[in-house]
Amino acid sequence: MPREFEIFSKPSAPLVAVKRGFSWPGFFFEWIWAFARGLWLEGSLLFLATIGLKFVSAHSPGLTVALSLIVGLFVGFRGNSWRSEKLERQGYRFLGIVPAASPAAALAIAARGEQLSFVSQRASVSFLPTPAWLQQLLAIAWLTWKAAFRFRLFLVIAVLLLMSVVGLPILIKDDGTARGFTQILLTYTLSVITALLGLSTLWLSCGTLARDIEECQIQMIAVKPVARWQIWLGKWLGIITLNAALLTLSGLSVYTLLLWRATKLPVEQQKVLRNEVLIARGSAKEALGDINAEIDKVADEAMKERLKQSPVSGADLGEVRRLIREGVKANYQVVPPGVIRQWHINLGAMKNSLRDRPLQLRIRFNAAAKSPTGTFAAFWRAGVPEKTRLWANAEPMSMAPDTFHEFEIPANLLDDQGMLTIGFRNMNNISLLFPLEDGLEVLYRESGFGLNFTRGLAIIFCWMALLAAIGLAAASFLSFPVAAFFALGILTLSLSTGTLNTVVADGTIGGFNEETGQAGHSVLDFIIVPAFRAALSIINLAKDFSPIDALSNGRSIPWNTVGQAFGRIVLLLGGIFAAFGIFIFNRRELATAQGNQ
C-alpha cells in the first residue's frame, strides 16, 4: 500500500512531513514515542496510564493485556494526527498530501513543489472516524452536560450526595459492631444515594426534553439533519453519563469512608467485617433440582395411593396434589428430635481455589414449638469419616429460630470430588425445619470487595438508566411538570408492589374478607388481575436485583448478574420505554401554533 504524507510549512522553517494513518512506533512505544515526538501532554497522560496499568496488573493480568492493547491502538490511530495538530498550533500551514515511500522522499517531492494533492481541510481526514450519527448524538449529550454544569445542577447534586454519604454516619451512630457499622455506612448510604440520584435523574430527564420542547429550542435541532431518535438517544446518553459520573463520585466516597472508618472499629469486629462484609462471597446450596424431582416422584406415588382409596373429582385434583406434595416436601425439611440431617453440597468447580480457605455456613430454621429459652441446641458436623477431615462443634451452639446465623467451618473438609457433607443432629425434643430454599448455604470467598462494590454500583447505574428512559418517555408527550409527576407516579407504583402482590395473590381487587372467607369478586377482576400480574412481572424484571443487600452481606455479585441486570433493566425495559418515547416524539408536532406557549 502506498504511504501518504501530510506536508506542513512555516516561513523560515523547513518543511515537515507527517505520515497519514496508523503509527506503528506509536503503537509499540506509546509514551516513549510521544515524548520523542515532542507531544508532552499526550506523553504525560500515556505515562500516567501506563503506571495505572501496573496497578491493575497486580489484580488481573488478562485485563491489563486488553487495556494496554487498547491504549496502543489508540496511540497508533490517533498519534499522527496529534503531530499534525501540534504543528498547526505552532503556526505551520498544511500544504497538501504527497504519496511517497518515506518521509524524506515525501519532503523531496514537496520541495520540488509538485504532485501535492490538496484536501480541503486537513482535520477533516479523521484517522479514527466518528460516524456522523455518533457525532450528532454526542453533541446533544454534551449539551446536557453543559446545561448541568452551567445551571450548577451537577454541583448541587454532587454536594447533596456527598453530604448524605458523610453526614449520615455522623447523624446516626452505629453500635460499634460490624453489623451496625455496615448497616449505616453501606446499606443506608447506598440507599440514600440511590434514592437521591433516582429522583434527580427522573426530574432531570423530564426537564431536559420537555423544557426544550416548551422553550422551542428543539425546533432549532429538529430542522437540522438529525433524526428524532438521535435527539432522544442523545438526551438519554447525556443523562446516563452524567449519572455515571455522579455515581462514581459518591461510590468512591462511600468506599473510602467505609474503609477508613473500619480501622476505628474494635479489632475483633474488624475481623468480622473483613470476613463477612468487605469481601465478595459466593454461595452454594444443595442441588434443589434433584430434590424437587425426588419430591415429585414420591408425591406422585402417594397421589396414586390416595386416588385408589377414594377418587376425587377433577376440580379438587390440583388441590389434593398440592397438599400431598407439601406433605412430602415437609418430610425433606423437617428434622425430628434425635435425627441427623445431612446436606451434600457440590463445590467441585472451585475445589482448588477453596484449598486452605475456611468456609462459612449460613443457616436458618423454623421450630415446631417455642423453646423455654428461645433458642435451640445445635450440633453441627462437617466432613465424612475416612474420606475427609472431620469437624464438629464441641459445645452445642445455641441458636434462635427464624433468623439467619453465620459461623465459620475450617478449611479442607471437601472430599476428592469437591463434595462437602454437613450434618446436623437435633438434640432438642422439638422438631426443627430447615427450608429447602435457604435453610443452609455454604459461603466462600470468591473475590475482593472493591470489584464487587463496583459491580453493585453498575446495577444501581442500570436502574438510573431505566429511570432516565422513563423520564424522557414521559417528556416525549407531556409538558414539564406534568411529565415529572407522571414519571414519579410510575416510580411510586413500581416501588409499592405490595398492593399488586395482594391483588394477584387474592385473585381479586375486591379484597379478601378474613371473617367470612369470601373474596369480594368484581367484574373488574377479569381485566385488573391479569393487568396487575403483567405489571408485576415487568416490575420484577427490574426489582429482582438487590445489589445493596448483596454488598451489605458480603455476597458476591457475579458478572453474569450484572450482565443480566443490564440486559433486563437497560436493554429490555429501558428499550421498551425508549421505543415508546421515540415513537411518540417522532410523531409529535414540535412547533405549536404560537411558538412559545
Add this chain to the structure above:
Amino acid sequence: MAAAEPTRSSPAASEPIVTVRGLTKVFKDFWGRPKAHAVDNVDFDVRPGEVFGLLGPNGSGKSTTVKMLLGLLNPTKGHIEVFGHSPRHVQTKSRIGYLPEESYLYRYLDSRETLDFFGNLFELSKADRNNRAEQLLEMVGLSQTRLRAVGEFSKGMQRRIGLAQALINDPDLVILDEPTSGLDPIGCREVKDLIVALARRGKTVILSSHLLADVEDVCDRVVIYYGGKIQAMGTLKELLATPDALRITTPILPRQTLERVLEVIRHDVATDKVRVDNPTQNLESYFLDVVQKARQAAAETSGATSGAHVAAYLRGDGETKPAADRILERLTLPQETPAAPAPAAPVGSSVDEKKLDSLAKAPEPGPQTGPASEQKPADLSKADEKLSSLLNKPK
C-alpha cells in the same frame, strides 16, 4: 432587484425547490374540534435562486407555513416537497438553514459554543466548525462577545447569532422567519445585503415578514397572505407597478419656474391630481449616517458591532475552495460589490418614456446608501396602498 438579476438562473426553466399544493393547517383543540384555520389551501412553488417573500399581517399563517416546510408541524391536508422530499426527510435538512421568528437558543451556551453545537449537528469537522464560526461571528458583528452566554444577549444580538447558526452549513435553501425583527437599522441593512449576496450565489431564500421594507428590498417574488389564504402572488414588479402616475425630482426651483411648470401640467391634468413636496431624507438613512460617522471615530460598543463582511465561504470565495474552483468562479461571476447592492431602479420609473426616467434619476447625489433609501417613502407607500387594497381595508 436589478443588480442581482443577471446572475440568477431563469426560474421557469428549472425544477422548483419547494412545491406546496393544497396546503391546509387546522389547529384543533383538545377534543379534536377545529380551532383555527391557520393555513387554508395554499399553493406555491419556490424556484432555485430566487428570493421568495411570504408577506402578510401578524397571524396570517406565514410562520405556520414555514414550520410545515420544515417538518415542525404536520399539514392537515395538502402536499409539500422540499428538494423533492418530504419535509421530514432527515438528510434534506443538511441543505436548509433556518432562522425562526424568535431566538430559540440555549441560553447557557456562549456564541462560539452555540455555533459549534449546530455545526456538529451538521456533521461538520472540527476545523470546518472553527473556521466557519469565526467567519460567521465576524459577519454578524459578534466576534467581540464570543465568550458571553447567549442568554445575556439583547434580542438583536440573539437574532444575529440565530442568523449565524442558520448559515453554518452553507445552505442551499435559507428560510428566514422575520429576519429583521429586533435588529437595529444597520442590522436590517446587513441582513438584506446578506440575502442579496446569498441570492447572487444561486442560493434560494424564503423570507417571511410583515415588514414591507424587508420584502421590497430583496424579494423577487412574493405571496401575500391574509387569513391563511394567498391573496396575491407574483413578482414585485407586477404587483407594485402603477403605470398611471409619474414623479419628477429636481433641485429646488425658483418659484416662477415652478409656477410655469405647474401651469404647463395643469393644462393637461386637473389641479387636485398634481402634488409638489420636498423629498425628505428618511430616518433610516439619517441614522445610518450618524452611526457611520461614529464608527469612523472608532467608538467602542459592548453590544453588537456592525458586521463587516459576509463570511467568505458564504460569498463563495473563501480559502476553503480549491484553487480551480476559485478561478472558475471568477470567470463565471460578474464582479461584485460586496457591501451594498447597486442602487435599485425605483419601481415607479417603469414608465414608457426612458428619457424622463433618466432625467428623474440624474440629479441625485451618490452616497452609498442614499439613492436606494431616498426612493423608499414613495415606494413604500405604494406597497402599503397595494396591500391595504388587497386586504380591503382603507389605509
